[in-house]
Amino acid sequence: MANTQNQAQPTQYHIRLQGYLDSEWVDWFGGVTITLLDDGTTLLICQIVDQSALHGLLRQIRDLGLRLISVNSVHDSQL
């Protein structure tokens, strides 16, 4: 799946984090959608242009000391 990624068409990624993030992080992460799930995790839904953008986002998550639970592209997320 990953190698069919087209640079012109962003891929949607679902990123799950431990704990609830407040809505102020929307801008910080550059326009993600933040959804709080019942199991105490946060779902970030984001449009990712390419792999380096994805790694940049993951680095921001790392730098905040957030616990990363899963990263799925939207195709995989249906699993």
Next chain:
Amino acid sequence: MSSQILATKLYIPASRLGSVPRPRLTERLNVSLHGNLTLISAPAGFGKTTLIAEWINAHEHPTAWLSLDEGDSDPNRFLIYIIAALQNIAPELGTGILNLLQAPQPPAIDTLLTPLLNEMAAIPHKAVLVLDDYHVLDSQEIDAAMAFLIDNQPPQLHLVITTREDPPLPLARLRARGQLTELRAADLRFRADEAAIFLNQAMGLALSSEDVEALEQRTEGWIVGLQLAALSMQGQQDTHQFIQSFTGSHHFVLDYLIEEVLNLQPSHIQDFLLKTSILDHMCGPLCDAILQDASQSGAATLESIRQANLFLIPLDNERRWYRYHHLFGDLLRKRLGQSTQIEVNMLHNRASAWYEANGFELEAFQHAIASNDIERAERLIESQGTPLYLRGIVKPILYWLESLPHHILDAHPSLWIAYASTLLLAGQHTSVEQKLNEAENALQNVGLDDTVQDIMGRIASMRATLAVIQNDAEAMISHSNDALARLHPENLPSRIAAQWTLGYAYQLQGNHRLARNAYKEVLQFSESGEKSFYFIVATISLGQLQELDNQLHQASESYLSAIALSSEPSHPIASEAFLGLARINYQWNDLESAQEYGQQCHELLQRMEHTDTTASYKIFLAYLHLSKSDFTSASDDLDEAEAFVRQNNFMFRMPDIVEAQVRVLIHRGDLTTALQLAETHNLSISQARIYLAQENASRALQILVPFIQEAKERELQNEVLKGLVLQAVVYKALNQQDTALEVLDESLALAKHGGFIRIFVDEGMLMKELLSEAVAQKMSPTYSQKLLMAFESNSGAEPSLASQALIDPLSERELEVLRLVAEGLSNREVSKRLFVALDTVKGHNRNIYQKLQVKRRTEAVARARELGLI
């Protein structure tokens, strides 16, 4: 020259009052010193830096500390800071390498690692090098350099790396060898007992053990979380209630706590924290400039924030510079994000202005980009005559330009130029021309005022530089001339570059007069400013021209002064100067000095990536071996030179190689191959030499006559000399005695001034006979006599013109030493002036004393004056 070194990056964080002792960790650190590397790898807020700083401050090993930031991803800057940090342990360490790195065109860093390791290995005691926040680096070049340093790490140096992610270093190998100590999140997190000491002793709370345990579990021992929780509870009556609601919440620990902490602060402190959060480092005056609030002093506010334990970290002993804990800074910036973009831009703009006014170019530039102020960033790049990228700041500018949309660059054509320049400096030659085209397109609809002309001039100048890489002389000339016609008279850096390129092109085309004029312009331009890279290069180029004009003494002077101008240790470009000296001393038949200069050239070449000088050096070695009749080595040298030239596409050096190969082949009697080669490369002298060997002297003559004629017309003095020397031998072979002597006389006249010896000696027996006849006929008697004697003792010290009165005359080199001694120089000074080893000078002195039959320096000088030698 380059941006100043921020001492705060080298500061070992001071121990904090009331920190929690962590013997279980410090003991592991003590043991770790036996290995190469300690890796502290854990997410933000786990107390990595604090742990190392506390440990360093408690043990007695000398420590070099470097707090890394994103800017250090530039390999050059990274190495500059590594050396600056190590100088805290050994003040003289790497001074020469530092000079090279701060030069306008520094050599590739991997060539400097071995010299750096050698200097590290000379540190006389155990030392620790700490690289704090390694994760901010994003450079494969640096990772490779670090891997190399670790592989070759001197035993007395221990490396500590703190990072949020495991670095791409050979960790598995170090682990397997027991050379690696790792402390990770699980080791670093506060256990319940440590949390209790922290909360109840260090932070002065009085919590029950249940509450401590609840906090420890909620934060999972995450130190920054516990610290924020403690701050939230300070001054609160009902801490139990606070802990209940905190532990009952699903919120991200920091989100929950930062609100609590900030809300406890008075509004002017909140405002201060948020606005100054845009700064990576801060001091009182800088904060004043950001806040522009006369009612509060930045310095005083910083001090009160530090006392309140609000994650403010002092960066020096004077409590001048501070930074926020990275995580706290991020949280503040997130809150600041609620302000409008315009407000945030304004804050960055103020920061940029302050940094610019205080001479921090890189920081000024970075805040200008952050404020989205393209004009300001553009102006800062171009500032002060020499653009920022020529002052060592390449990668940050390149990254920024890569991020800009096309239409912004089109609106600022000089940014296209900066783009092309930074690509060129980063070694990405192939994309340069495209950026230059973009610049031209962007300029199409703009009026041709002085500024635009200057930009067009810089485009042309860069095309000329690209032509140098392709060795295309005609393109160099047309682009350089175009550049010089358009460049602003005060744009000296660009004019000098274009002028040098012009000279180089003329030199390639064999037009020495125009080449010399161009180089002299470079030297003249440079006089007014600093002695730039091009000043040294032009001095060397002039030396090469003087060599080609048979002016060996002048050339030697030029090379020596170029070497003196390049720093110590010499810039690799000085390899050309050492090679020139080697060739000249070879000509003077001082083979020992020639070999020594060659060796120095060779050492500098190790530090250059690939340059055609390597081929020229091997050719020189071949001649040196030929002079000692070591044909096998000479042949090997030339094979290596040829392989190198083919591999690196320096085919324009092939004729020089073939010229020497022909001599080897003639010796072996393989005249067919020799002729094929000489004809392929259109080498007249070599062809003539082969026909002479075939005993077909008249055919040789047919080739030489027009060759000499043409060389005279084109004023190629060295070619004329080479042609005449061979022609004299050819006439001798034809038994045309008188003509042979006539031609010899002409060549002696050309060669005498430069003191040429080998060019005659290398011709062998026929030349020797001819010279005997010249002596007999009193033709240039002293010079001919000297040449003849060189045949007798075909190695070592050679007689000098001036030293006829001595039984065993002084060599040119010995005379040079003697003159310097007479000037009052010590042996050490003489060795420095002539760039030879001290022992070599002492050796020369012994010979001089013996030949002059004296015992002391003063006697030697007196005797030499008596004999008219000096």
